[in-house]
Amino acid sequence: MGLGIDIGGTFVKFTDGERRWKERTPGTAWELLSLISSTILKLRPKKAGIAVAGLVNTIEGVVTDSPNLKFLKGVPLKREIEKRTGVEAFMVNDATAAAYGEYRLGVGRGSSPFICLTLGTGLGGGAVVDGKPLLGASGSAMEVGHVVVEKNGWICHCGRRGCLEAYVSSYGLERFYHMETGESVSSFEVIERAKNGEEAAVRALAGMASYLSLGLMNLIHLFNPQIVALSGGIPAHYPEFIEMVEKKTKEISFSQPAKDFSLKRAFLGEFSGAMGAFLLSEEA
Ligand SMILES: [Zn+2]
Structure with missing residues (x-):
């Protein structure tokens, strides 16, 4: 049996293929390691696949950068977890894992190239080409969120300016809404207001949609994909x-x-x- 773990900005999600559950993401690397290690020790999988919202060196098992989980930068997660549990672990970027999940069991079945974008706190991207996740030289391929679409544009959580994620993310949507109304409300609230027909909220979503379309155009011109899947709360609720x-x-x-x-x-x-x-932990 394998075990899949997905470390996100807000929740850590787990699945053993049948059950699915989630816990709040702890605020320190130490607490996160304890949460993951204790789950592995309880379930004793043969292998653990760990997806992380950030840039992952898949060869060394280290998070090299994570704009939305800053405390994980440089933490040798793979080595620490293997040391604490004795269970073999491997790491992968969360959107690449999501793309593979959607390719095997979701809307990407049978399509190539298949691209999946994860729209949440940030904007992640993953691709599956001829049935294999596209990793690049060390796992950093498809950082779609940090493709620059506006020179000197809005500041991104990664520190650059004009990244696609600065416009297409929960914080991007909040900024679009703030520009429309001067009000600071959560992205969930903006979506609620759009559903209730509030024009400023619909315009904020349209602002985000126009940047996402630009990003997608770039991906389409690069990859000629059959299907692009979009995950996250916004497409689900709106x-x-x-x-x-x-x-x-x-x-x-x-x-x-x-x-x-x-x-x-x-x-x-x-x-x-x-x-x-x-799935990757079962197949590895
Ligand atoms: Zn960025």
């Missing part, structure tokens, strides 16, 4: 968002790759990363 983005992307892209692609809501929901890490 389904019109998918249509809005797909339509706009097709308008601005070259016609053939625009025809080839469709944008779909991810099927596995918030557990796609944990599921992908589980």
Whole structure:
């Protein structure tokens, strides 16, 4: 039996293939290591797959950068967990794991190239090409959130300016809404207000959608994908968002790759990363 773990900015999600559960993400690396190690010691999987919201060196098992989990930077998670549990572990970027989960069990089945974007606290990206997750030289491929779409644009959690994530993320949406109204409310509240027909909230979502379309156009011109899946709370709570983005992307892209692609809501929901890490742990 394998075990899939997905360390996100807010929750750590677990699955053993059948059960799925989540815990609040602790605030220190020490507490996080204890949470993961105690779960592994209890369940005794053969192998543990650990997905992390950040850049992961898959060869060394180290988080090299994590704009939304800053305390994990440089922590040798793989080595520490193996030392504490005796169970073999491997690490992967969370969006790459999500892409693999969606490719095997969700909306990406049978498609290649398949791309999955995870829209939440930040914006992650992963790709599966000919059935294999695209890792790059050491696991950092497909950092879609940190592709720059605006020189000298909005500041991103990574410290750069004009990253796609600065516009397409929960904090990006909050900023669009603040520009419209001067009010600071959570992204969840913006979506609620849009659902209730508030025009400023709908405009804030449209602002985010236009940047996401630009990012998708770039991906489509690079990869010519058949399917792009979008996961996260926004498409789940505001389904019109998918249509809005797909339509706009097709308008601005070259016609053939625009025809080839469709944008779909991810099927596995918030557990796609944990599921992908589980599948990779079973297959490794
Ligand atoms: Zn960035």
